Amino acid sequence: MSKGIPSRSEDYSQWYNELVKKADLAENSAVRGCMTIKPYGYAIWEKIQAELDRMFKETGHSNAYFPLFIPKSYLSKEAEHVDGFAKECAVVTHYRLKNDESGKNLIVDPEAKLEDELIVRPTSETVIWNSYKNWIQSYRDLPLKLNQWANVVRWEMRTRLFLRTTEFLWQEGHTAHATREEAIEETELMLDVYEKFAQDFMAMPVIKGIKTANERFAGALETYCIEALMQDGKALQAGTSHFLGQNFAKAFDVQFSDKNNKLEYVWGTSWGVSTRLMGGLIMTHSDDQGLVLPPKLAPNQVVVVPIFKSEDQLNAIRVKMQPFIQALRNKGISVLLDDRDTHKPGWKFAEYELKGVPVRVAVGPRDLENETVEVARRDEKTKEVVGMELMVEHIDQLLEDIQINLFNRAKAHREANTHEANSMDELNRILDDKGGFVSAHWDGTTETELKIKESTKATIRCIPLGNPQEAGVCIYSGKPSIQRVLFARAY
RNA sequence: CGGGGCAUAGCGCAGUCCGGUAGCGCACCUGGUUUGGGACCAGGGGGUCGUAGGUUCGAAUCCUGCUGCCCCGACCA
Structure with missing residues (x-):
């Protein structure tokens, strides 16, 4: 392990890439665009999974698993959906390999061509709705609320560890409901779950909003999202929740008999977050010394570093610290x-600064004499000497403080980097100067959105929920506008 | 997928212009001294120079193809 990583001010993206590797989170694999998630990175992902899984179950969802492969014909059943994903699908065309004439090289057996080619899922709406057709007959079968933890593949041009990889891990929830209202309620409920998770566990403030037609999920009637702001002033879409209307029900003929024995199409939702959250976590809190992890997601919340010259000294420290370590563990602290x-x-x-361990305890001979320990917090890089008998309580409280401090710090950063613009000049100036969210009037057309994107590289991240309605003029077209929307350059 | 750069020990790099059989720092191994913010000294191991061809008596070095990575664009969670 070589020392140090580039500083954020020098080169933010270089800092990110090096940090991910040096902190042992992930690395590029031998396969283009695909990453290997290393044990330390995966431990964080497992914590993310565990909490989200708990929240999904608490809100009435069950886990299931659907196949990796999707018949090509399924994808084309929903016109907009296929348009959205066709460009980035991996396709399985053969099912066998063989040795060539020389016997030395493995080749694809041309005899073993699949008649019906299979697509590696870029998302699972189609296979899942194909099953839902068989599972749903009556209003008594509804709502059907499933989630799956899975890998998906989207053939990306340019990849970055965690932020955009060809294969990634995620969860995808897919629900079916008897009424439009109930489906919308579900879409909004899951957005709230994501917001709560992001804020309470990742300590990452997010803005809930609705995507414009242009940024909407292919096949959805409405896409809700949570948007976060990274330290470099770029926005990150951290999660999405889609109201699918009856689009997939119609495409896969999923109808149910209502109480009056009338056949109706069901209403659907889907929602997901991915390993991209890891990228958001890193870019929200970490600093030039390395990773900074919120206590609730840190694989190790506390590390104890004994300082010793001899084996005897080490043993004395071990014996002295053992009950305190046990007491911390009894409180559920790792x-x-x-x-x-x-x-x-x-x-x-x-090393532990690089890996973002929230609290470090150092104990040496001097501490043994004085019945003290040195407690250092990763977020503010401060340390203090604490009496041993107060240590457990102190650390328990400190972990809570760190969790809250990280959130407050990130929120302050977002607030300091959210501005209003009333002209294209102003929008450009803010974006080039410091980035961040820019709240500006927009005439509501895709055409204008695309023109602004072309000239500024900024996209409309979302129309915030509960957005104040305010008459104004579009900063691009000068046409009347009813509200401001959030622009940003994004990952 | 287009433009540019890079590929030499586990990691970071020099050597390539001008061809003569590979070197430095970190890491690793051994011994000793050390241990409250990335220790020091001594000794040691490890590379068919990304890959496949070509030119040459001889290629890390020159030529061509391929692959991968990084940066910039278009696409996207």
Whole structure:
């Protein structure tokens, strides 16, 4: 492990790339555009999964698993859906390999061509709705609320670890409802779940909103999203929740008999968050020393670094600290005792800073004498000496403080980087100057949205929920506008 | 997918212009001294120079194809 990572001010994207690798989160694999998620990175993802899974179940959803492969014909059943994904699908055309004449090279057996080619799922609406057709007959079968944890593949041109990879991990929820109102309610409920998770666990403030027609999920009537602002002033779409209307029900002929024995198409939703959240987590909190993790998602919340010269000293520290470590664990706090003698304390300090461990406890002979420990917090890089008998309570409180501090800090950053623009000049100036969210009047047309994107590289991130209605003129066309929308350059 | 850059030990790089059989720092191994912010000294191991061809007595070095990575664009969560 070499020391240090580039600073954020020098080159933010270089900083990000190096941090992901140096903190042992992930690396590029031998397969183009695909990443290997390393144990430390995967441990964070597992924490994300565990909490989201709990929240999904609490809101009445069950997990299931649908196949990786989708018959090509399924995708084309919903016209807009196929348009949205056709350009980035991996296709399975053969089912067998064989040795060539020389016997040395494996080749695709031309005899083994699939009659019906299979698509590696870019998302699973189509296979799932194909099953829903068989599962739903009556209003008594509704609502049907499923989620699956899965990998999906979208053949991307340009990839970045966690933010955009060809294969990625996610969850996709797919629900079916008897009424339009209930489906919309579900779409909004899951958006709230995402917001709560992002804010309470990732300590990442998000703005809930609705996507414009242009940015909408292919096949949805309405796409809701949570948008976060990264440290470099670029926005990140962190999660989406789609109201599908009856589009997929009609495409896959999913009808149910209502209480009056009348056949109706069901109403659908789908919603997802992906390993992209890892990118958001990193870019929301981390600094030039490395990763900064919110306590609720840190694989190790506390690391204890003993400082010793001899084996006897180490043993004395072990014996002294054991009950305190146990007491922390009894409170549900994860504690790592790094008593390796192969690395020096200073090395360990730097290492755990790089890996974002929220709290570090150092204990040496001096502390044993004084009945104290040195407690350092990763977020503010401050340390203080605490009496041993107060240590458990202190750390418990400190972890809570860090969780809240990270959120407040990120929120302050977002607020400081959200501005209003009343002209194209102003929009451009803000974007080039410091980036961030820019609230501006827009005439509501896709045409204008695209023109603005062309000239500024900024897109409409969302129309915030509960957006104040305010008469104005579109900054591009000068036409009347009823509200401001949020523009930003985005990941 | 277009433009540019890069590919030499696990990592970061020099050597390439001007062809003569590979070097530095970190990491690793051994021994010793060390240990409260990435220790020091001594010794040691590790590379068919991304890959496939070509030119040449001889290629990391020159030529061509391919692959991968990084940056910039178009596409996207």
